[in-house]
Amino acid sequence: MTLASDSIDGAVIAAILAGRLRPGTRLGEAALADLYGVSRTRVREAMMRLETRGIVQVSPRRGWFVVEPSAEDARVAFEARRVIEAGLLASARTLPPDAVARLRHHVEEERRAVLDGGVGPRTCLLGDFHIHLAAAFGNPLLTEILRDLTARTTLVSMLYQSDLHAAESNADHARILDLIEAGDLAAAASEMTGHIHRVEQGLDLGTAPDPHAGLRGILAPFTPLTNAPLTDGGPDA
Amino acid sequence: MTLASDSIDGAVIAAILAGRLRPGTRLGEAALADLYGVSRTRVREAMMRLETRGIVQVSPRRGWFVVEPSAEDARVAFEARRVIEAGLLASARTLPPDAVARLRHHVEEERRAVLDGGVGPRTCLLGDFHIHLAAAFGNPLLTEILRDLTARTTLVSMLYQSDLHAAESNADHARILDLIEAGDLAAAASEMTGHIHRVEQGLDLGTAPDPHAGLRGILAPFTPLTNAPLTDGGPDA
DNA sequence: CTCATCACCCTTGTATACAAGGGAGAGGGA
DNA sequence: TCCCTCTCCCTTGTATACAAGGGTGATGAG
Structure with a gap:
């Protein structure tokens, strides 16, 4: 979806961006x-x-x-994305109308995915926006760098149970696109900084990075079958 | 000098940044x-x-x-550096005084290298400034990215015979540092954009990317010993 | 003398064999 | 019953053997 999966590398990256491969x-x-x-x-x-x-x-x-990014890794990755994505918008003068149209179409796809609810495609599309936006500026080098950074932050989001509100992100994307279309790239850059900041703030970086986070949600109701007396109140006490 | 040479990768990168390995x-x-x-x-x-x-x-x-970067590769690499380095400065609020002091020391080293004239150390130091500056902001991810980008632009400079005036670059660095120290990071970002732009403009991107550029300078006086009559005026006619 | 053709050599591409080390589980002792 | 220890297996780490292909130089014809 995002990139060529005709190589092992590409397949792994694509699986991560789609949320199929967890940290x-x-x-x-x-x-x-x-x-x-x-x-x-x-x-x-x-x-x-x-x-x-x-x-x-x-x-x-x-x-x-x-990789299972540490809290510090997460901070660094989000900061890098802020610097590069905001820098890209701030450095640019404008964006070709057809590129804006394609991005608009993408944001609309996002909106539908958010409504339909599939978490996999949704995550994938929300990440793809940033990659496609970068690609629209015509610098394949920066696009490639941002693809890797986006993969990292996707992993961070998976690991730190972000309560990322997809709808909010989608609205942010639409607003950024509005500002680009209006020709106010500086405002778009500022908005992008805020957007990435909000996504980062939505993370629960205080909690320990737990590799079993995925299993935890599944196994939570499970009460260890120890031979301890049941009268001890159980795990909730 | 710039990084650990304790691996083959590192040795190659270091050699490129020092100008010992040509495109x-x-x-x-x-x-x-x-x-x-x-x-x-x-x-x-x-x-x-x-x-x-x-x-x-x-x-x-x-x-x-x-790699022998094409003219387009060169454009893209310089643009990436402008976006990231200016973005880094623009995103930051300040820089610790000791970091500024270290950078000041580095710029002084540059100045001495420019005066002494060794082209290898000079190139190395001028590139290192950008890497050290990035490192000062405490984001190892961005630092690593910029190290690779700087290696690329160093290769570009070697390939396209930049008439990079080392003294001018050194002065630019000093000016950027002044602005950082004064707390005007926005101005520093703008200055950085200009600086990288000037370096790029100093290139001769119009000429074909010739892998024999180095030999060309040496062999230029050579006139092909053809058996053509000498009366045809020679190659300059 | 010039040019086309061909063979050899040197290079990377890929797989496989073996070495080395960590982890889980069996087994035994307390 | 619990825990410690030891062994075996499965994993990656590294080197090497062989395959495949391009380049260069010799060689011969025109």
Whole structure:
């Protein structure tokens, strides 16, 4: 959807942006090699490329894992996005009308996804807006950088249970686009800074980065079957 | 000097920033493996990492080469640097006094290098200023991104025979630092934009990106020894 | 003398074999 | 019953062997 999935790298990135790969997920070389019908060599190459892009990391002799950004990593990634995306808007003079039209169409797609409710496509589209916006300015280098940063912040959002309100983000995007169309790029830059800031503020960075966050939601109702007396009040006491 | 050279990647980047590795230089796997006393495997891994960072590229079955940025690549790289470096300054509120002091010291080093004349150290220091400035803002992610971008623009400068006036750049740096110290980060951002713009304008992007640019200067006086009659006026006619 | 053709060599591309190390689980002792 | 320890297995780390392809130089014809 976002990018070419014709490579292992691309497939991993796409899966992350779509929210199908969570932080901490193990990416075994043998498993991927089997999945793609190639030898471990190719898989390792892809993993190392992704490692330099900050998407996966290796734990010696244990395996490759989708990165689990720390609170500091999260701060740094969001700051980087603010600097670059606001800088991009502030540096630009205008945007071609057809590019604005395409982005408008994208925001409309976002709106529908927000209403329909699928969390996967929604996350994907909301992240894609930023990538497409960057691409519209015609600098593939910055676009590529922002794609990686967006992948990072997507992982952050997954890890820190953001109560990101998708509708609010969608409205932000629409407002930014309005300002661009009106030719007020400086205001758009300011709005973008605020938008990314709000997304970051929506995170629960105080909580410990828990790799089992995903399982936790599923397993929450579970009460350990210990032989402790039931009269101790249970986990809620 | 700029970064850890304790890896093949780092050594290559450092060599580029120092101007010791020129665009188009071939980096044979066997040669590097021999040089570092490791097998080709490790070298290939390093090359692939550098490839994802946009520093080298591979020509199938021919070898790895330091990238030779096209005119468009150059434009894009400088634009990316303008966006990020100006955005970084514009987003920041202030810089700790000790960081300013360190940068001041660096600019002084630059000045001495410009006077002494060694082109290698000079290039290295002038590029390092931007990296150190980015590092001073405490975002290692942006610092890393800018290191790679600076490596690219350094390659561009080597390829397109920039008549970069080192003294002018040094003065720009000092002025930017003055504005930062005065607390006028917005003006510093604007100055940075101008500075990078001037560096880019100093390039001769009109000329074809010639991998033999270095040889050209040396071989220029050479007149082809054809068997054509000398009375035809020669190549200057 | 010039040019086309061909073979060899040197390069990267890919897979595989083996080494090294961490983790889980079995087993035994307290 | 609990815990400690040890072993085996599964994982990645690294090197090497072989495959594939391009470039250069020799060689021969015109």
